[in-house]
Amino acid sequence: MSRNSENSRNAAEQPSWVASWKQSTGIRLALCVLFVVLFYFNLSPHLVPQTYNIALNEESSRDIVASKSVEDQIATAKAQEQAAASVEPISSTLPLKPESILNRVFNRVELLNQDEGVSTSDKIDIYRSEIPSYYEEYIDEFVRSNTGQPDLSDALLEETSRVAKSQSYAVPAEVFYKLPALTTAQVAEMRQVAVNVVRKLSAEPIREAEAARAKVAELVNASSLTQRSTREIVQELARMSLMPNKFLDSAATEDAQRLARENTTPVIIKEGGVIVKKGEVVTQEKYDMLAGAGMLGGHRTYWTELGMLLTSLLFLLVIMVYLYQTGRIGGVKPRYNNMHLFMLWLILFLNFVLMQATTLAQSNLMPYVGYLAPVAVGTMLITLLLDKHLAIVCSFIFVIMGSIIFNHDVNLIFDFRYGFVICVVSFSAIFTVHRASQRSAILKAGIMASLFGTVTVLAVLLLGDLPDRTEMLYSLGFAFGSGLMTAVLVIGLMPFFELSFGILSALKLVELSSPNHPLLRKLLTETPGTYHHSVMVGNLSEAAAEVIGADGLLCRVGSFYHDIGKTKRPSYFIENQSNMENPHDSMDPKLSKSIIVAHARDGVDMLKQHNIPKPLRDIAEQHHGTTSLKFFYIKAVKQAEAEGIEPEFTEEDFRYPGPKAQSKEAAIVGIADCVEAAVRSLRNPTMENVESMIQKIIKSRLDDGQFNECDLTLKELDRIGQTLKEAVIGIFHSRIEYPEEVKPKEKLA
Template identity: 40%
Template sequence: MKKKSKSWKISFQHLKAFKFYHVIIYVLLGFIMFGIMFSNVKPEKVNVQLFSNAEKTIVAPHSFEDREATELLRKEAADKVPDQFIRDKDKAYQQIARVENLFEVLIETKNKIAELEKVPETSPPAEEEADSSQSQEEPEPIMLTDAEKLKLLEEALEGQVPDRWENELKEENLLFLLGSKEADLTRYKNASVTAINNAMSRDIHTIEDASEAKNLARTELSQSGNVPSVIINISSISVIQNVIYDSALTQEKRQQAIDTVEPVRISQGDTLVKAGQFIDRETYRLLTIAGFVNQSDNLAPYAGLLIIIGLMIFALVYLFKNIDTTIHSKNTYLTMYLLIFSITLILLKIFSFFQTLNTTEIGYIAPVAMGAMLIKMLINDRIAIFSSIIFGICGSFIFNMVPGAMNYTVGSYLIISAVASVLFLNQHNRRLTILQTGLFVSFINVVTVIALVLLTNRDLTGMNELLDLGINGTMAIGSGVVSAVLTIGILPFFEVGFGMLSTMKLLELSNPNHPLLRKILMETPGTYHHSVMVANLSESACEAVGANGLLARVASYYHDIGKTKRPHYFIENQMGRANPHDKLPPQTSKNIIIAHATDGAQILRDHNMPKEIVDIAAQHHGTTLLKFFYHKAKEQNENIKEEEYRYPGPKATSKEAAIVGTADSIEAAVRSLNNPTPDKIETIVKAIIKDRLQDGQYSDCDLTFKELEEIGKSFCETLQGIFHSRIEYPKGEEEES
């Protein structure tokens, strides 16, 4: 069984080393998202026939405008607007001008006739003709006939009066007016103008209005006295309609009425036809617009889904590009992400199947926070936050009620729930913390549900509404609790399967009953005590500079496990026995001491310990020099090279490894002091850190000078607490004797 497990792991390692492995993972992510959400965007196909009964209730798959109904309403609104008319004031001025023109022509013709009928003046006779001229008679005046007078007047009136005045301007009436005095004509004109102006000062819209106005003018002239009937008739004829049709104003009013008509819109989810309802022409028309008639395989919804998935994948590519891969490879993180993401989406899909129970908010119970917490604990915070957004987007599709639509309510809820879990899970070193996070998420979920209900302005006074709110709140609480339980249950599988070192895994490894710790305790008790001291020093120092203190503590427990191979060759385990190195040459002693680092790393690998702990065990001495044996060998042979008495390394590649190695040296040095005072402790701590710094042991990790100073202070404080001075109690008489 072990061989199969190892062969599988080896095969998986080879697969992860494949050059385009990350491309395969991203493609698989896209396929999984598309496969899970495919049915949620696939257009629903229904059998729709005119003049038949609907087989099922059909709702609008998307919002659209009913243009035909909109145009019909606009036409009705425009038809309701009556024709627009305006009063033309120029009409009255035109008619008055015609009457005035008539009288001016009469007066001019009358003056012309008088000029023609005037007696011509005669010149005085000459002297020689005086006698004969006296005998001649005076010239007689020229009298024009009525025909001649009418001819002159008609010539003057030609084109000056409307044709409809012909009946009133008969010969006898014209002769009467020509025979009237100029003063009378002026009086007639003034009376006629006044009557016309008064009559046309009102709106004359219809024939009835015109007839009434004409009568008004007649009455006014008749009551003024001494106005001939011909003037009354002409004045009456001059009164015409002064209200005319305004096409521009009519069009403007109708356009305003059209603009007030709101487009007829069918909202997404609106019922188009109920099950068993008769499909008439109007219903059939709506179904045609919605796309249920003559359905074809439309690829637009799938293209839209692929675009959204592509955008999310590109964002993930960017985030994983900048991920820290000092411990695990990027492909390992990608593989874990693929599994966590798939599990989360599958759970969302499973819960969506229960949406047919008339509970449209079934998405409130979806344990989306589980995926966010796992991603944070196993990968990092940034990817967990963005994944929360992706879960919300995918959930809005998965929990939709209409194909291709998005359930924004559930989508928003899922995003808030997942983000809350990531933000609250800041210290995940205990299972209790995950449960506390689940309870916090439940609280946030309930608050979110209440907020979403209030946003809809729903009446909450009824029992049904309160019952729905209670059910949704219960599902929201269940979501947080279920997420926490699933996280605790699934996390160990990822830790074992991928060799991930989570906080809970570290806590399990720190259990004194662990086989390797019991081995150290039973076979090398001195080393065990030394490791516990190093663990205390390392944890405090790591926490001082923001490193993983728990990792440093657990790694300290195991860092010297290689000493269990030859326990008595290390001074802390000799227990008063003779030191075997006194009888060995320096070269042999060096090999035994140096081997404990490589032996320890190999023992840890054989027991499938996490890579982080194996690395610290292998790196805690770096390439430091075994000074005691080097100087001992130097005394025997001056040609001995320093490189031969150095640990093979590698140097510390993480803050935790550097701190554990430094704490290991400091604890051994301080323990060798007879009376470790604070000054002596501080001197040793500074000397060891300075020596390691000058020796280049920190060159492969990212410790700064400021952090080294903080680490030194932490070591001093911890050691002074351990080796504090004690009160010397007085001895009893028996002891003195």
């Protein structure tokens, strides 16, 4: 069979439309749209309220439910007014000094009574006209001198003037007739008593002057004044000078009322609460509240939708830039194609479904239910099935989305308490599971996520207002349960993704490497020589792969299956020809060639029948590439020469059908396969001829173009050769003869 016909057969194994859609630019653009839609519709329920088409003053045909917590502005305004009304009026006590009025009166009396040029009648007239005005003049002077002071408002001073003047006291007329008869000594004694009485009464806050004036007579009668007339004069003058000193401070009262309104807790209709009941008339207040909350169809704003769209596009941009920068999609030979991109979308979809399902049990009374969400399911699946670094990138998207989805504060967009917990849990899961080789590692990763999640939630709770014990225990319990739930879900979902998308995870590889697998058991029982050869190739290829950063586990397991096709005709391969003649000695070289090269095709067919993943089938198909079977070609040429005929064939007819190695792993297995067979054929291997043989094999394949379709570099080939030499020496140490140490010639005596 020619190489072209074989490649055509390989291409026909997979429908053309399947191969094309995996690399189709149109499909990739459609998947990008799906990513945007996924992000947008997961953000929408938490950022955009549901709208209703209702009319003012008409009955509602359904219950209108708050899609998120919304403020009842009408109820809040009523609560604010009630709080303001409950504020007691604030009064201020001013530093008024009514004794100043008494001093002015007694100074005037003392001076005027000493003036003999003024008649008694004139003195009486003067006292009657001047003394009553002292009270208002003092108040006017106090207001004028304190105007503009920062601690006394104009409104307070106006209130002081108004109230104080309204409570002025009219001195009886007979007092003015008694004043001219007072001597200087009497005036001095009366001054002292009057001032002391007024000071004592003014020391206490006085709202009503009449209450203080009622106490004057008792205090004066208890004083040192003995004459009845002087006591009566002092009483009246003291009553006249007394004034209120505590006044209503309207400005301070208004400030207190304003603070009371500001400090009033808004009345919130919680998410899920009914704003308008079915059959209830939509009043102007309800209508305004719905309009303010953006829940009316005609009042909907589209700025939020634009913001969500931009956010969704940014999320997509982060993923696509990472994939293109790391060569994951696009290019000639992408590692990840549209199928993997769709799998990533499906993982994100499942993770968001789990997050949204958790919010159904979350409420304002129990917001900590959000800690139960198994968000690490997505990061663990991406790590196991795709790439650890891609999982890290997606973790940041989960952090932002979780901060929005689990947020229950109407005044916030993000609640980074949940975002911080998601970040720690995701990273702990990624770094625990990224080298997993057994299913039990997933459980270990879930336990680590539980422990780190619990500690993180505890830290978050201690940083804020310490919750009560019940809330704290629930929060910690939900965080711990989240990790365990994550492990259970990942273990259950892994087989689905592995089978549906043909993904070969490390866990699957370990399972396929079990000797109990039907194919490996068949290889062991029917072709023990090939089985031993495959195990040796696995050891060599794994060591070589790991030294250049390739997938060593894939190389090992691929080596186990790379020669499975030999089980169809085991006796035609030299490693299985113990105690028997080689059938190729008596066969036509062309027939021998057909039997030998068929083992690659037969192996692929057997692997397909047992649903072995494609990466392992590729190694079985590509490990020989298009190398030449020179032994049979030379034998055929010699036969033609012996028969005296011109050969009708060329060396190209004695090559494997290929294809050439498409990956580093397939190329490494091919080199290791050839090296192991070559070293085993050596009768007396030494370090020198082993190293020479390995270099010759690698150079021969390099010159033959066998590495042209994989991305192995010359530096990597050199490191592979060095590693294979060390591994061969370790494996075949009992067979390799080390060169004898050359002793220096003894000097002649």
